[in-house]
Amino acid sequence: MPETQTLTSTCLADQLERGFRGGAWHGPAVMELLTGVDGPLAQWRPYPTSHSMAELAGHLAYWLRDAERQIVGAPHLQGGPGSDWGPAVMDSEAAWQAVCAALEEAHGRLRTAVLQVEESRFDEARSGSDTTIRGLLMGTLQHNAYHAGQIALLRKLAEAAGGRPS
Template identity: 30%
Template structure:
């Protein structure tokens, strides 16, 4: 830890190291949003455990999106945030950009690919947070009223929020199965 001396001989941490610690913290939050462990509940990957392509397109609660739509949505938001970190001046997404369409046909391979894209988007965001730490962590995002740190924190919170929705949808889907709930349904 780098220390600088003030006139009254009280050591303080250099601001660059404070930002570095915060960047590492946010980077870890972004990674844990996908992989866990999370203190409040499951990560996105844990919430998706046991969900197949057929489950992912089911709409057990009419007023909610499907699990697959949620996965595409959190991916789109994380990717958009990373592009904004790179300095792109992006407007707010259109509804089609914010909630991308599920690929047709809805195959197991397409479902696996969507989940892999989500994990990649969050990992890329986590890496990028540490890269921009020294060059503008507190820089205001183009066309927005918040800085990169706030946006990064928001991406992690957004993923955690939607992991909770996925858990609710998963429970509803699994409760409708002929044999009732599965052991993994009872974990969350």
């Protein structure tokens, strides 16, 4: 039996939590990296066309909501191409805090959905896709780790540069 078939809802939810909040094998988790980041630091970018930590946080929230949507069978998320990146500039600290709150909420909802999935559904094909729910969740874990690495690099660069938006 392939190793992926032994991943239960509890194990997958635990891995989502580790990659999001802490205890991940790959290094700092998403929220560990965003702790202490304020609005100006979150908007910093090394050059005009790169993403900021704020954009990455919004992007992660979007795809966590989408994964939850697919698990519970909810309608597609609204928005056109590129809507998963959100606004490039936020106008206040409150706007940054709202992005962080949306990220926390999206993670919590996905984790809850994963814990409620019957084990037999994990190998179900997703509508319009050739991957399973288990594959969706494994991809979500990889996506979170990838962007956590980007956030880690951006934060180091931003702090070294004084954290002023460019």
